[in-house]
Amino acid sequence: MAVAKERVGASPPPEQQSQVKWGERIIETVIKMGGISSIVIIALIFLFLLREGLPAFLDIPLRQLFGPTWYPIEEMFGMLPLLAGSLIVTVGAVAIALPLGLTTAIYLGEIAPPSLREILKPIIEVLAGIPSIVLGFLGWIALAPLIQNLGAPTGLTAFTGSLILAYMSLPTIISIAEDALYAVPKEYRDGALAIGATQWQAIWRVVLPAARPGLVIAVMLGIGRAIGETMAVMMVTGNAANIPSFQTGFFFVPVRTMTATIAAEMGEVAQGSLHYSTLFAIGIVLFVISFAINSLAGRLVGVDGVRRSRGGML
Amino acid sequence: MSRQQAHRLAVVVLTVVAAIVVIPIILVILYVVWKGLPALSWAFLTEAPRNGMKEGGIMPALLGTILLTFGTAIVSFPLSIATAIYLAEYAGDNRLTRWIRMAIVNLAGIPSIVYGLFGLGMFVLFLGFGTSILAGSLTLGIMTMPVVISTAEEAILAVPQQFRTVSLSLGATRWQTIRYQVLPHALPGIITGIILGLGRAAGETAPILFTVAAFYLPELPRSIFDQTMALPYHLYVISTQVPGMPLEIQYGTALVLLLIVLSFTLVATLVRTQMRRRREW
Numbered sequence: 254m255a256v257a258k259e260r261v262g263a264s265p266p267p268e269q270q271s272q273v274k275w276g277e278r279i280i281e282t283v284i285k286m287g288g289i290s291s292i293v294i295i296a297l298i299f300l301f302l303l304r305e306g307l308p309a310f311l312d313i314p315l316r317q318l319f320g321p322t323w324y325p326i327e328e329m330f331g332m333l334p335l336l337a338g339s340l341i342v343t344v345g346a347v348a349i350a351l352p353l354g355l356t357t358a359i360y361l362g363e364i365a366p367p368s369l370r371e372i373l374k375p376i377i378e379v380l381a382g383i384p385s386i387v388l389g390f391l392g393w394i395a396l397a398p399l400i401q402n403l404g405a406p407t408g409l410t411a412f413t414g415s416l417i418l419a420y421m422s423l424p425t426i427i428s429i430a431e432d433a434l435y436a437v438p439k440e441y442r443d444g445a446l447a448i449g450a451t452q453w454q455a456i457w458r459v460v461l462p463a464a465r466p467g468l469v470i471a472v473m474l475g476i477g478r479a480i481g482e483t484m485a486v487m488m489v490t491g492n493a494a495n496i497p498s499f500q501t502g503f504f505f506v507p508v509r510t511m512t513a514t515i516a517a518e519m520g521e522v523a524q525g526s527l528h529y530s531t532l533f534a535i536g537i538v539l540f541v542i543s544f545a546i547n548s549l550a551g552r553l554v555g556v557d558g559v560r561r562s563r564g565g566m567l
Numbered sequence: 568m569s570r571q572q573a574h575r576l577a578v579v580v581l582t583v584v585a586a587i588v589v590i591p592i593i594l595v596i597l598y599v600v601w602k603g604l605p606a607l608s609w610a611f612l613t614e615a616p617r618n619g620m621k622e623g624g625i626m627p628a629l630l631g632t633i634l635l636t637f638g639t640a641i642v643s644f645p646l647s648i649a650t651a652i653y654l655a656e657y658a659g660d661n662r663l664t665r666w667i668r669m670a671i672v673n674l675a676g677i678p679s680i681v682y683g684l685f686g687l688g689m690f691v692l693f694l695g696f697g698t699s700i701l702a703g704s705l706t707l708g709i710m711t712m713p714v715v716i717s718t719a720e721e722a723i724l725a726v727p728q729q730f731r732t733v734s735l736s737l738g739a740t741r742w743q744t745i746r747y748q749v750l751p752h753a754l755p756g757i758i759t760g761i762i763l764g765l766g767r768a769a770g771e772t773a774p775i776l777f778t779v780a781a782f783y784l785p786e787l788p789r790s791i792f793d794q795t796m797a798l799p800y801h802l803y804v805i806s807t808q809v810p811g812m813p814l815e816i817q818y819g820t821a822l823v824l825l826l827i828v829l830s831f832t833l834v835a836t837l838v839r840t841q842m843r844r845r846r847e848w
Contacts, residue, residue, distance in 0.1 A: 281741075284653045284657060288658065291667055291712065297685070298681070305687075352584070356581055357585045360582060382766060383828070383829075385770075386799045388595075394817070454573075539680070543681075546676065550672075551669055
């Protein structure tokens with residue numbers, strides 16, 4: 254855009270020109286400061302988490318902080334059960350969402366007739382728009398009793414959380430995976446079909462391998478979405494801060510995630526207490542996990558691609 | 568199994584899985600509408616809750632969510648648009664630009680409850696705003712920035728380069744070009760981004776838990792330093808914290824929240840379609 258505007262004949266008289274220049278400079282500075290604001294904000298978020306959460310890391314021995322007992326009334330702040338809870342629910346969600354999401358992306362991108370596609374895509378966008386509290390509410394009031402009827406001692410289990418989380422992360426996984434499939438050049442498909450492959454063979458042997466990096470990113474961001482989800486998970490996982498024993502049906506017992514612990518307990522703690530700063534410390538752990546996932550995904554795709562996929566959520 | 572059979576089987580499996588994804592979404596929405604519709608009435612929307620929230624309506628929560636949505640717009644709009652203009656029109660291919668993009672990607676990924684912690688630490692306590700509409704709006708506003716920025720930037724980038732070239736060649740400055748040539752054409756796309764962001768903000772619970780939401784507050788807020796009830800938190804409260812809550816009120820509240828949030832999505836989609844139809848290039 255570097256156009257030599259000074260050379261244009263009809264430029265304003267000198268005094269007006271300097272005015273324009275001043276205004277121009279001010280506006281450009283304001284816009285640039287706006288642009289930098291994202292960096293400032295993310296730094297502020299980290300700083301304020303540290304400010305409130307650091308005492309927990311300093312005052313509680315690390316072995317205890319990541320120990321196996323979360324029992325705040327007795328001043329026992331071991332995050333391990335919460336980490337385990339988040340891990341189980343997230344792994345379960347991914348195990349459900351991954352096959353569903355990738356398959357749906359393939360269906361939408363490669364198989365579905367355009368008219369059907371135009372109907373299905375908005376429906377999936379609607380899913381992205383449903384507030385997590387509404388899904389949590391339905392999970393609590395309708396899904397949990399259903400699961401209990403299937404024979405579990407309670408309907409509020411890690412599995413219930415995983416199921417709801419899976420559907421919540423589906424729009425992310427589907428939209429990014431579809432972008433990845435879309436980015437595979439048409440010549441690849443044509444080439445495969447021309448040498449006699451069926452459409453399925455072309456998809457399975459040519460398109461999917463070519464799209465693999467994008468599909469990996471879709472899964473990563475889906476995991477990021479699942480691990481940070483709060484309200485729905487809090488309502489349906491039963492909030493028991495135990496490490497499930499890996500015996501029978503450990504997936505069908507109540508658990509408590511990191512996010513749910515913050516949401517449930519922050520309202521009751523004294524500001525500045527050890528419990529309070531431990532909840533912020535959990536926030537730091539969540540921040541670091543999401544930062545790692547997103548930075549890695551950003552690096553894998555080149556930041557630009559992730560941005561486009563996220564922006565294209567509608 | 569021959570190759571053709573494998574192909575046909577694959578198509579069947581793919582179709583079935585897509586149905587497994589899509590059908591529950593439709594069922595969920597129909598279910599909430601079916602269960603919640605009987606509760607909806609003018610009184611439900613305009614009356615305050617009574618008798619420990621077991622009777623009456625949701626007016627303070629509804630109004631609180633509307634106020635918070637406005638507050639979110641006021642916070643998010645200027646920062647996001649400035650960022651989008653900077654990235655689309657000014658940013659060079661350098662380290663600063665990469666850092667900004669990295670920051671936005673990470674902002675988009677931060678869990679909403681962590682935004683809540685940040686709002687509590689910075690706005691409620693450090694800046695002393697207290698649990699207030701101001702603190703809640705700032706928190707929600709920052710949370711919606713990534714969505715608004717990416718949609719707005721795409722809209723700005725979609726304006727053809729010739730528009731800029733012609734304007735500049737006529738002697739307009741860079742900012743005049745952006746102001747009079749680029750932004751008017753990008754406006755529908757920018758508005759789409761804002762509406763999408765606001766829809767997200769209106770439905771969020773975790774960021775407002777510690778920054779603004781009141782458990783039960785029948786009177787209306789008088790200033791931006793007051794607490795307010797909000798629909799998402801109200802739904803959480805009446806479904807899990809109040810024993811013996813009539814189901815009808817719970818489903819009615821869920822339906823109103825769902826309708827508000829989905830109408831944002833719907834309006835955004837309509838604006839976008841309209842924009843595509845009217846585009847002159």
